[in-house]
Amino acid sequence: xxxxxxxxxxxxxxxxxxxxxxxxxxxxxxxxxxxxxxxxxxxxxxxxxxxxxxxxxxxxxxxxxxxxxxxxxxxxxxxxxxxxxxxxxxxxxxxxxxxxxxxxxxxxxxxxxxxxxxxxxxxxxxxxxxxxxxxxxxxxxxxxxxxxxxxxxxxxxxxxxxxxxxxxxxxxxxxxxxxxxxxxxxxxxxxxxxxxxxxxxxxxxxxxxxxxxxxxxxxxxxxxxxxxxxxx
Amino acid sequence: xxxxxxxxxxxxxxxxxxxxxxxxxxxxxxxxxxxxxxxxxxxxxxxxxxxxxxxxxxxxxxxxxxxxxxxxxxxxxxxxxxxxxxxxxxxxxxxxxxxxxxxxxxxxxxxxxxxxxxxxxxxxxxxxxxxxxxxxxxxxxxxxxxxxxxxxxxxxxxxxxxxxxxxxxxxxxxxxxxxxxxxxxxxxxxxxxxxxxxxxxxxxxxxxxxxxxxxxxxxxxxxxxxxxxxxxxxxxxxxxxxxxxxxxxxxxxxxxxxxxxxxxxxxxxxxxxxxxxxxxxxxxxxxxxxxxxxxxxxxxxxxxxxxxxxxxxxxxxxxxxxxxxxxxxxxxxxxxxxxxxxxxxxxxxxxxxxxxxxxxxxxxxxxxxxxxxxxxxxxxxxxxxxxxxxxxxxxxxxxxxxxxxxxxxxxxxxxxxxxxxxxxxxxxxxxxxxxxxxxxxxxxxxxxxxxxxxxxxxxxxxxxxxxxxxxxxxxxxxxxxxxxxxxx
Amino acid sequence: xxxxxxxxxxxxxxxxxxxxxxxxxxxxxxxxxxxxxxxxxxxxxxxxxxxxxxxxxxxxxxxxxxxxxxxxxxxxxxxxxxxxx
Amino acid sequence: xxxxxxxxxxxxxxxxxxxxxxxxxxxxxxxxxxxxxxxxxxxxxxxxxxxxxxxxxxxxxxxxxxxxxxxxxxxxxxxxxxxxxxxxxxxxxxxxxxxxxxxxxxxxxxxxxxxx
Numbered sequence: 001x002x003x004x005x006x007x008x009x010x011x012x013x014x015x016x017x018x019x020x021x022x023x024x025x026x027x028x029x030x031x032x033x034x035x036x037x038x039x040x041x042x043x044x045x046x047x048x049x050x051x052x053x054x055x056x057x058x059x060x061x062x063x064x065x066x067x068x069x070x071x072x073x074x075x076x077x078x079x080x081x082x083x084x085x086x087x088x089x090x091x092x093x094x095x096x097x098x099x100x101x102x103x104x105x106x107x108x109x110x111x112x113x114x115x116x117x118x119x120x121x122x123x124x125x126x127x128x129x130x131x132x133x134x135x136x137x138x139x140x141x142x143x144x145x146x147x148x149x150x151x152x153x154x155x156x157x158x159x160x161x162x163x164x165x166x167x168x169x170x171x172x173x174x175x176x177x178x179x180x181x182x183x184x185x186x187x188x189x190x191x192x193x194x195x196x197x198x199x200x201x202x203x204x205x206x207x208x209x210x211x212x213x214x215x216x217x218x219x220x221x222x223x224x225x226x227x228x229x230x231x232x
Numbered sequence: 233x234x235x236x237x238x239x240x241x242x243x244x245x246x247x248x249x250x251x252x253x254x255x256x257x258x259x260x261x262x263x264x265x266x267x268x269x270x271x272x273x274x275x276x277x278x279x280x281x282x283x284x285x286x287x288x289x290x291x292x293x294x295x296x297x298x299x300x301x302x303x304x305x306x307x308x309x310x311x312x313x314x315x316x317x318x319x320x321x322x323x324x325x326x327x328x329x330x331x332x333x334x335x336x337x338x339x340x341x342x343x344x345x346x347x348x349x350x351x352x353x354x355x356x357x358x359x360x361x362x363x364x365x366x367x368x369x370x371x372x373x374x375x376x377x378x379x380x381x382x383x384x385x386x387x388x389x390x391x392x393x394x395x396x397x398x399x400x401x402x403x404x405x406x407x408x409x410x411x412x413x414x415x416x417x418x419x420x421x422x423x424x425x426x427x428x429x430x431x432x433x434x435x436x437x438x439x440x441x442x443x444x445x446x447x448x449x450x451x452x453x454x455x456x457x458x459x460x461x462x463x464x465x466x467x468x469x470x471x472x473x474x475x476x477x478x479x480x481x482x483x484x485x486x487x488x489x490x491x492x493x494x495x496x497x498x499x500x501x502x503x504x505x506x507x508x509x510x511x512x513x514x515x516x517x518x519x520x521x522x523x524x525x526x527x528x529x530x531x532x533x534x535x536x537x538x539x540x541x542x543x544x545x546x547x548x549x550x551x552x553x554x555x556x557x558x559x560x561x562x563x564x565x566x567x568x569x570x571x572x573x574x575x576x577x578x579x580x581x582x583x584x585x586x587x588x589x590x591x592x593x594x595x596x597x598x599x600x601x602x603x604x605x606x607x608x609x610x611x612x613x614x615x616x617x618x619x620x621x622x623x624x625x626x627x628x629x630x631x632x633x634x635x636x637x638x639x640x641x642x643x644x645x646x647x648x649x650x651x652x653x654x655x656x657x658x659x660x661x662x663x664x665x666x667x668x669x670x671x672x673x674x675x676x677x678x679x680x681x682x683x684x685x686x687x688x689x690x691x692x693x694x695x696x697x698x699x700x701x702x703x704x705x706x707x708x709x710x711x712x713x714x715x716x717x718x719x720x
Numbered sequence: 721x722x723x724x725x726x727x728x729x730x731x732x733x734x735x736x737x738x739x740x741x742x743x744x745x746x747x748x749x750x751x752x753x754x755x756x757x758x759x760x761x762x763x764x765x766x767x768x769x770x771x772x773x774x775x776x777x778x779x780x781x782x783x784x785x786x787x788x789x790x791x792x793x794x795x796x797x798x799x800x801x802x803x804x805x
Numbered sequence: 806x807x808x809x810x811x812x813x814x815x816x817x818x819x820x821x822x823x824x825x826x827x828x829x830x831x832x833x834x835x836x837x838x839x840x841x842x843x844x845x846x847x848x849x850x851x852x853x854x855x856x857x858x859x860x861x862x863x864x865x866x867x868x869x870x871x872x873x874x875x876x877x878x879x880x881x882x883x884x885x886x887x888x889x890x891x892x893x894x895x896x897x898x899x900x901x902x903x904x905x906x907x908x909x910x911x912x913x914x915x916x917x918x919x920x921x
Binding site: 006009010013014016017020021024027028031032036037040052053055056057061064065068071072074075078079082130207210211214215 | 810813814817818820821822824825828829850854855857858860861862863864866867868870871873874875877878879881882884885886889
Binding site for chain 2: 019020022023024026027028032033034035036039040043059060061062063064066067068070071073074075077078080081082157160161163164167168171174175178179181182183184185186187
C-alpha cells in the first residue's frame with residue numbers, strides 16, 4: 001500500500017516537472033513582447049539611485065517592499081507571542097566552545113563592518129538593506145550562541161519598538177508625499193536619494209532585529225489556552 | 233479627494249498594526265476602535281467616490297505599469313473593500329469584548345488583525361501579479377499567527393497544517409507568475425490581458441494559468457484540498473474563525489476569479505472549466521454531508537464553509553464560452569454569494585462562539601435547553617442559516633437564483649442538482665443544531681450570559697445577510713460602473 | 721565549452737545536494753546538506769549575473785535559515801522518535 | 806539555449822524534487838526544508854527564464870530578493886510553531902495522536918467568563 005503511494009507520488013511529481021519543463025521550453029522559444037529592462041534603464045535616472053535593483057526595490061516597486069517588511073514583522077510578532085519570558089540566560093543555551101569563542105572575537109567586528117559596507121554599497125552596486133540586515137542578524141546569532149544575554153530581545157517594549165521602527169519610518173515617508181497631494185509612496189522631487197538611504201538604514205536595523213528575535217524566541221513557555229468550550 | 237482616500241485606505245491598517253504593536257491589550261483595543269472608525273469612513277468614502285465618478289487606476293509612487301505597481305480601483309474592488317470594513321469592524325468589536333485582557337499574548341491579536349485587514353485590501357485592489365503574491369503571504373502569515381495565538385497542541389497542529397497548505401499554494405501561484413513574466417515580460421494583469429486580446433502573444437500555453445489556479449484553489453480549500461480548513465477554522469477563537477471564513481478564503485478566490493475572467497478566455501478551456509465546476513459541486517455535497525455529521529458546533533460551521541465555497545467555483549464553467557449576458561449573470565450571482573456568505577458565516581461563527589461560551593462546551597449535543605436562555609444568539613445563528621440554505625428573501629437566495637438562471641441559459645442544467653442538493657443538505661445541518669437546542673433539559677440551569685454587545689453583533693450581521701436579497705439590485709449595480717482605464 | 725561543463729557540474733551538484741537533503745536519514749546531516757545547498761545556490765546566482773541575490777542567499781538562505789534549522793534540529797533531537805531529556 | 810536557461814531547467818528539477826519531499830515526508834522540519842528547496846527552484850525559473858537572452862534583468866532579480874525574505878519569514882514562523890508544538894505534544898509530525906478522548910457531555914459544564 002505504502003509502496004503504491006510512493007509510486008503514485010513519484011509519477012505525479014515527474015509529470016509535474018515534465019509539464020513545467022515543457023512550458024519553460026515553449027516560453028523560451030519566443031522573446032517577451034515587453035522590454036522591461038529597457039524601460040527600467042530609461043527611467044533609472046529618475047529613481048535617485050544608480051543600482052537598478054535598489055531602484056526597483058525601493059522606488060519602482062516599493063509597495064512590494066513595504067508589504068514584505070510587514071510580512072517579516074508578522075513573523076516576528078508571532079515569534080515573540082510564543083516566546084519564553086522568564087530567562088534568556090538559560091545555561092543550556094550557552095555554548096562554551098573555544099572555537100566559537102575565537103570566531104566570536106574575530107568575526108563579530110568583521111561582520112559589523114561588512115554589514116555597514118553592504119548598506120552603504122546598496123545605492124550604486126550590489127548590496128543593500130536585506131543583505132546588511134541578514135549579516136547583522138548573523139553576527140547577533142553568533143554573539144547569542146556565545147552566551148551574551150541580549151536583554152533587549154526580551155518581549156518588552158524595546159523589542160517591539162525595534163521591530164516596528166523600520167516599518168514605521170518607511171510608512172511615514174510613504175504617506176507624507178500622499179498628504180502633499182502626490183501618490184502614496186512617491187518621493188518628492190530631489191529627495192529620493194536621501195530618503196531611500198534613510199529607509200535602508202532603519203530597515204537594516206529592523207530586519208536584523210526581527211531575524212534575531214525569531215532565532216532567540218525559542219518557544220518553551222507554558223502559556224496556553226484551552227480550546228473554546230474545553231476545560232482545563 | 234479620491235487620492236487622499238486611497239492614501240488613507242492603504243495607510244490606516246498598516247499604521248494601526250504598528251500602533252497596536254506598541255501598546256498593551258486594553259490600550260490596543262481603544263486604539264483599534266478609533267482605527268475601525270477611520271477605516272470604515274474611508275472605505276465608505278471611496279465607495280461613494282467610485283459610485284459617482286467611476287473606477288480608476290491608482291499609480292503607486294507615481295510609476296505606471298509595467299515599471300511600477302498599479303492598483304485597480306473599480307466597482308467590484310471597492311464593494312469588497314467596504315464588505316471587508318464591515319465584517320472586520322464587527323469581528324474587531326466582538327473580539328474586543330470576547331478576548332480576555334488578562335492573558336499576555338492577546339495583545340498581539342491587534343497587530344495581526346490589522347495586518348490581515350491590510351493584506352485583504354491589497355488583494356481586492358491588486359492589479360500586479362507579484363504584488364498579489366505578497367498580499368497573499370501577508371494574509372496567510374497573519375491568519376496562521378491568529379490561529380496559533382496562545383494555543384495548545386491541537387491549535388498548533390491546525391496552524392502548522394494551515395501554514396503548510398498556504399505555503400504550497402503560494403509557491404504554486406508564484407511559479408505561475410514566473411512563467412507569465414517569462415512569456416509576457418510584464419507583471420501587470422491588465423497588460424497581459426491586452427497582449428493576449430490583440431494577439432501579440434499567441435494563446436495556448438495553459439500551464440501557467442493552471443498552476444496559479446491550483447495554488448489559489450488550495451488556499452481557498454476547494455475539494456479535495458479542503459483538509460486543512462476545518463481544523464484551523466474550528467479551533468481558532470470565534471472572532472478569528474469569523475474573519476478567516478468570511479474574508480480570508482475569499483481573497484484567494486477573488487484572485488482566481490479575476491485571473492479567470494481576464495485570462496480564462498484565452499488560456500483556459502472547456503475541460504478545465506468543467507473540472508473546476510465539478511470539484512466545486514462535489515465540495516458542496518461532501519462538505520454539507522460532513523457538516524451534518526460533526527459533533528462539535530464550530531466544526532459544523534467550518535465544514536459548512538467548505539460547502540459554501542464550492543458554490544463559488546461554479547463561476548468557472550458558467551463564464552467560459554457563454555454569451556456576455558450569461559457571464560454577467562453568473563458573475564453577479566457569485567458576487568452576491570461571496571457577500572452573503574461572508575455576512576452569514578461571520579454571524580454564524582460569532583453566534584457559535586457566544587453559544588459555546590454560555591454552555592461551556594463546544595459539542596452540539598451540549599446545546600440542549602439553550603433555547604430558553606439565549607434566544608438572541610440562537611436566533612442569529614438561525615437567520616444566518618436561512619441565508620446559507622438559500623431561502624427567499626435572503627442574499628443566499630438571490631445568489632442561487634442568478635446562478636440557476638445562468639446554468640439554464642448556458643445549457644449546463646447539471647449544476648441545478650448541485651444547487652438543489654446543497655440547499656437541502658444545509659437545511660439539514662442547520663436544523664440539527666436547532667433540534668439539539670430545543671431538547672428540553674430541565675436539570676441544568678447554569679448558563680453563562682454573555683454581554684449584550686456580543687449578542688448584538690452577530691444579529692446585525694445576520695440581518696444584513698438576510699436583507700441583502702432585497703437590495704441586490706443596487707449592490708450589483710456597482711459592478712457595471714464605468715471604469716476609466718489608464719492612459720495606455 | 722568549458723563554461724558549459726562547469727555550469728553543468730554546478731547544476732548536478734545542486735540537484736545531488738537537494739536529493740541528499742531529503743534522503744539522508746539523519747536530521748542533522750540533512751540540515752548540513754541544506755546549508756551546503758544554500759551555498760551552491762549562491763554560486764548559481766553569481767553565474768546568473770545576480771550578485772545581489774547571491775549575497776542574500778549566502779546570508780539569509782544558507783546562513784540564517786541554516787542556523788535556525790540547526791538549532792531546531794538540536795532541540796527536536798537528531799532522529800525521529802522520542803523527545804530528548 | 807543559453808546558460809541562463811540551463812539554470813531555469815535546474816529550477817524545474819528542483820521544483821519536482823521539492824514537491825516530492827513536501828508531500829512525501831512527515832517530519833515537519835524536513836517538510837520545511839523541502840519547501841525551501843522548491844522555493845529555490847521557483848526563484849531559479851523566475852530569473853533563468855526571464856534572462857534567457859543572456860542579459861541580466863533587474864526586475865525578476867528584485868522580485869527574487871523579496872521572495873527570499875518572504876520565504877525566510879515563513880520558515881522562521883514555521884520553525885517557531887513546530888518547536889512549540891513539539892514542546893507541548895512531543896510530536897514532530899502532523900499525525901493525529903489516536904482518537905481524541907471522549908468528552909463528557911454538558912452535564913459537568915460550569916459557568917465560565919468570557920475567556921471560556
